[in-house]
Amino acid sequence: MANVFVELLVTLLKLVYYWIEGIVLAFVPASFLAKDISHDTVLITGAGSGIGRLMAIKFAEKGCRVVVWDVNNKGNEETASEIRKRGGKVTAYSVDLTDRHQIYKTASEVKKDVGQIDILVNNAGVVTGKKFLHCPDHLIIRTMDVNIMAHFWTAKCFLPGMIERNHGHLVNIASSAGFVGVSGLADYCASKYSAVGFDESIRFELNSQGITGVHTTVICPFFINTGMFDGVKTRFPFLLPILDPEYAVNKIMDAILCNQTVLLLPKNLVFFIALKGMLPTKCCQILADFFQISNSMDEFKGRGEKKEN
Numbered sequence: 001m002a003n004v005f006v007e008l009l010v011t012l013l014k015l016v017y018y019w020i021e022g023i024v025l026a027f028v029p030a031s032f033l034a035k036d037i038s039h040d041t042v043l044i045t046g047a048g049s050g051i052g053r054l055m056a057i058k059f060a061e062k063g064c065r066v067v068v069w070d071v072n073n074k075g076n077e078e079t080a081s082e083i084r085k086r087g088g089k090v091t092a093y094s095v096d097l098t099d100r101h102q103i104y105k106t107a108s109e110v111k112k113d114v115g116q117i118d119i120l121v122n123n124a125g126v127v128t129g130k131k132f133l134h135c136p137d138h139l140i141i142r143t144m145d146v147n148i149m150a151h152f153w154t155a156k157c158f159l160p161g162m163i164e165r166n167h168g169h170l171v172n173i174a175s176s177a178g179f180v181g182v183s184g185l186a187d188y189c190a191s192k193y194s195a196v197g198f199d200e201s202i203r204f205e206l207n208s209q210g211i212t213g214v215h216t217t218v219i220c221p222f223f224i225n226t227g228m229f230d231g232v233k234t235r236f237p238f239l240l241p242i243l244d245p246e247y248a249v250n251k252i253m254d255a256i257l258c259n260q261t262v263l264l265l266p267k268n269l270v271f272f273i274a275l276k277g278m279l280p281t282k283c284c285q286i287l288a289d290f291f292q293i294s295n296s297m298d299e300f301k302g303r304g305e306k307k308e309n
């Protein structure tokens with residue numbers, strides 16, 4: 001009994017310590033806490049457009065060797081040539097992440113051509129934007145394959161090398177849709193909730209094994225103006241703005257460099273998530289209606305995938 005009491009006391013002290021540490025760190029500029037990644041090799045999936053491309057360019061500017069993967073060969077090569085133009089080191093591979101065997105095969109090629117990966121950014125994503133019962137099976141399967149299953153396979157390929165060297169970072173680009181369900185995004189939200197759970201579980205597994213040199217970061221942004229979610233609405237842009245890609249990527253880079261575990265973008269999403277945890281579900285529904293989260297997808301166009309059936 002005395003042991004439990006001591007354990008409880010130590011736990012409470014640790015809680016207070018890390019709570020204060022969290023508050024202090026929130027006010028310290030990222031540049032003071034940033035780690036040196038200039039000798040690291042970074043692999044980014046879905047680097048052929050959007051925030052994947054921007055991240056690839058930023059990592060290369062930090063001196064990293066960058067490996068870019070995408071199914072869109074043209075976009076991927078454009079990213080690679082942009083990096084080369086700026087004097088960066090990059091290797092591009094055409095990969096369809098819906099195919100587990102292609103992932104394993106390309107990962108072997110990467111290890112042969114470039115060596116071990118220090119930072120893996122699971123960024124590629126797709127959205128269908130259809131109401132669940134209007135969403136054909138193959139599009140639901142594609143959403144799950146790209147947005148979550150591929151995370152499993154890439155992590156299986158590159159995490160063991162990181163653990164062996166006790167050096168590495170697994171970054172999972174999820175979404176605010178990984179915390180809040182949205183009408184018209186059932187498959188997308190399911191995949192992003194999975195990505196949040198995957199990231200958290202891997203972090204706990206690494207911690208419980210005493211692996212201190214391998215970090216995880218899960219990125220949960222609200223809508224970003226990349227084209228993926230063209231047409232979506234936000235009722236109160238001053239509270240929940242549609243984010244500028246450059247701004248979002250700067251915040252993502254800061255979070256990775258500071259080994260931040262979870263990044264919510266914008267920060268005030270934390271209040272919505274906390275409210276969701278505390279309020280009865282009917283209250284959440286009323287709030288979701290007021291903020292028009294329930295119909296934010298009504299005029300969704302995306303990248304023209306609506307034509308696909």
Ligand SMILES: NC(=O)c1ccc[n+]([C@@H]2O[C@H](COP(=O)([O-])OP(=O)(O)OC[C@H]3O[C@@H](n4cnc5c(N)ncnc54)[C@H](O)[C@@H]3O)[C@@H](O)[C@H]2O)c1
Nearest residue numbers: 046048049050051071072096097124125175223224226228
């Ligand atoms: N744009 C947003 O509003 C937003 C908000 C929150 C989270 N996210 C997430 O951020 C990530 C990047 O999104 P983005 O806005 O840059 O979108 P994007 O469409 O510009 O980029 C996604 C990339 O993934 C690639 N991709 C798709 N399917 C693939 C496959 N089968 N194999 C390999 N590559 C594939 C695409 O070719 C594309 O280059 C996604 O995971 C997305 O879910 C986006």
